[in-house]
Amino acid sequence: MDTSDQIVHLLRRAGFAAEPEDIERGIAQGLGQTVNRLVGFEQASEIDLIVNGLDVDEPQAPPRFLETLQIWWLHAMASTRRPLQEKMVLFWHGLFATSKDGVKDVRQMYLQNQNFRGNFNPDTGRIVNPDPGSPFPVGNFQQMLVYLTKDPAMLYWLDNRLNRRLNDEVGGNENYARELHELFSMGPEDVVAQVPNYTERDVRQAARALTGWTVNIRLDELNNFPRTFRFDAERHDPGPYEHLGHVGGDNADFIFRNLVTHRHPGQQQSAVGRFLGFRLFSFFGYENPEPEIVNALADVFDGANGEVPYEIRNMLRTIFMPGNPVSEAFYSAQAFRAHVKSxxxxxxxxxxxxxxxxxxxxxxxxxxxxxxxxxxxxxxxxxxxxxxxxxxxxxxxxxxxxxxxxxxxxxxxxxxxxxxxxxxxxxxxxxxxxxxxxxxxxxxxxxxxxxxxxxxxxxxxxxxxxxxxxxxxxxxxxxxxxxxxxxxxxxxxxxxxxxx
Incomplete structure (x- = not known):
């Protein structure tokens, strides 16, 4: 694959298409600068469609809001000056899959979409473009789990708004705690070592730590539908908890930290790093990447080579930037035209x-x-x-x-x-x-x-x-x-x- 083929391949995978002008620009800039431009997408101004967004402050959602929301996002994807940002929003929507059928108000799905692109503050329930504290879409994954857990659509979708202190073994609702382990962070088993990542007791103990993480259902002039995270201390189980081999903590931060640092005995890479390495490379490269590819990306996630740990942007840069084994796989014949378009x-x-x-x-x-x-x-x-x-x-x-x-x-x-x-x-x-x-x-x-x-x-x-x-x-x-x-x-x- 020559340089022009690599640039076309990169543009298709890091966005939605390789348009002629972008191909010419990429060839003129070179592959390295093109990667930097795509990964550092904040340098490109967002389109007015995103900045102004949809009006969600009316007393109730307008008719056919789901169709309006779908068209809004598809228009954004087709018009964006930040293709990798929109591609990552699509990635998170698939990984943290949430349906409008399980939420209180369909407008919560719009807030989640803005959350995934870094424009929503769940503590205030407001869209801030950009939210300076948001880790989405390519920042610190540990902090992403915090924002995800506070997300109003997710609080309804997997019922953690109902989770309250029960006893020393489990919280009142473990739905979210289960999917947090099974689908959102590490998977039921390590993708390389193929050993179980957690036990049922780990899930139950995590549910204890997540008690009291709920949504503010008291509506006012700033919140016309449930859209603001609220921590209910009266419902919270203050621990300590036993989770993934650790004992301690008095809130969910203990759980999030355990998740991103968890390693199996004898394994150099974290389970979450391997999980995300597998999912990201499968999404951008090819399905079922080799263990050495997964481990190399997990090393980047863990900060094994001096990187800032848990940063998704570093993993993306490793996939796209030439000069390492992961990018060699990304630009290989095995990856070229091997991805079935969604x-x-x-x-x-x-x-x-x-x-x-x-x-x-x-x-x-x-x-x-x-x-x-x-x-x-x-x-x-x-x-x-x-x-x-x-x-x-x-x-x-x-x-x-x-x-x-x-x-x-x-x-x-x-x-x-x-x-x-x-x-x-x-x-x-x-x-x-x-x-x-x-x-x-x-x-x-x-x-x-x-x-x-x-x-x-x-x-x-x-x-x-x-x-x-x-x-x-x-x-x-x-x-x-x-x-x-x-x-x-x-x-x-x-x-x-x-x-x-």
């Missing part, structure tokens, strides 16, 4: 590359088309199928889900309203300098735009044959428009386009 990645990336000029994010038909398409492809944002999140990889692909992708491609290029098509062929040809191009040139430029790589000879010939095949249209301009729409649809249906 429906969100497929949809957002397509919008970024094609830039459909007829797409109006506020239009009711457009909103319905986009949210319906995403649902049919198998991913409804803010409604994961369970606390386990979505199945990744080939879990995104079966006959019906693939057909939904092809239907989206058809509607994007040719509909869904025939009188007002979203995609303007003439704008596309002008932007690509293809007004006077031959069919062969149109095929080559369009495949390069959408796939960022030459296609196999037989696939290219198939597309050229399609362009040259006769159709019952006399007007040449109309023929060209029909053919270009069909060409893009065909490319978006190719197996190569489903991979990043």
């Amino acid at each position: 429906p969100t990645e497929y949809l957002v990336g397509s919008l970024q590359l094609l830039r459909p000029s007829g797409l109006d994010w506020q239009d009711a038909h457009t909103k319905a088309f986009i949210t319906r398409s995403l649902r049919d492809m198998g991913q409804t944002l803010f409604r994961p199928p369970s606390v386990n999140g979505w199945r990744e990889g080939l879990g995104w692909m079966n006959a019906s889900l693939a057909m939904a992708r092809f239907n989206f491609a058809n509607d994007l290029t040719s509909g869904p309203r025939k009188d007002q098509p979203l995609f303007d062929v003439h704008v596309f040809l002008e932007r690509s300098d293809l007004q006077l191009a031959s069919f062969d040139e149109i095929v080559d430029v369009t495949t390069l735009l959408l796939l960022q790589a030459p296609v196999a000879d037989q696939d290219r010939q198939m597309l050229v044959n399609y362009m040259n095949a006769p159709i019952n249209v006399i007007d040449e301009a109309e023929r060209l428009e029909i053919k270009v729409r069909g060409l893009i649809h065909l490319i978006m249906c190719m197996s190569a386009y489903q991979l990043s």
Whole structure:
């Protein structure tokens, strides 16, 4: 993989698509500077869509707020100047999977989304852009667990708002304490040593420490729905606790510290470091990374080489920055085009590359088309199928889900309203300098735009044959428009386009 291929690969994985201007900029800057720009995304100003956000201060949520929220986030992903930030918000939404079906008010899901991008303060219930104390989306993981535990949507989703002192063995509700161990921090067993990470008693003792972590249900002019964390000392069990081999503590900070530092006897890396190394590399690189890759990322998480410990940004930099074994794996042939795009990645990336000029994010038909398409492809944002999140990889692909992708491609290029098509062929040809191009040139430029790589000879010939095949249209301009729409649809249906 040469430098240009590496940059294209990086742009696709650290964002949603490799747009031509970004490819040119990356090649001009070089791979190292491109990594620094993506990982240090705070240097890019946030778009007004995020800064101004949605209005959640009305007495009640407006109708169809879930659709509004989905469109808001998809618009943000498609428009962002901070692709890695939005990609990490998507990562945390999948890892800390929370559904609007389990919360008190759907607007709590918006607050959680802002929490994951670093713009929400759970102690005040207010959106602060940015919240200076927030560790999200790439900061200190131990502190992330604190913000996650205080998150109002999570307090409802896994019931910790109901957790109160019971006895010396368990808190009154252990749902959140269980998932904190099993899904959110270390997993049931070490991903390398394959030994259990914790016991049932560890979960029960953690539930004790998390008693009294609840939400303020008393509403006032600043809180028109439950959105503010409250620590209820009367419900809290002050310990001491026995957790992961340690005895002590009088609050949940003891649990969070034990989690991020926990190592099994004879193991150099922490269980949480390995868990996050495995999940991050699987998300950005390829599935089931080798133990040496996982351990190297866990070393970075642990600060074994002098890094500040528990920082997610350091792990991302290690994955993307050339010159270490982890990045060698990331830029390897094994990783290149080995990631099955999630429906969100497929949809957002397509919008970024094609830039459909007829797409109006506020239009009711457009909103319905986009949210319906995403649902049919198998991913409804803010409604994961369970606390386990979505199945990744080939879990995104079966006959019906693939057909939904092809239907989206058809509607994007040719509909869904025939009188007002979203995609303007003439704008596309002008932007690509293809007004006077031959069919062969149109095929080559369009495949390069959408796939960022030459296609196999037989696939290219198939597309050229399609362009040259006769159709019952006399007007040449109309023929060209029909053919270009069909060409893009065909490319978006190719197996190569489903991979990043």
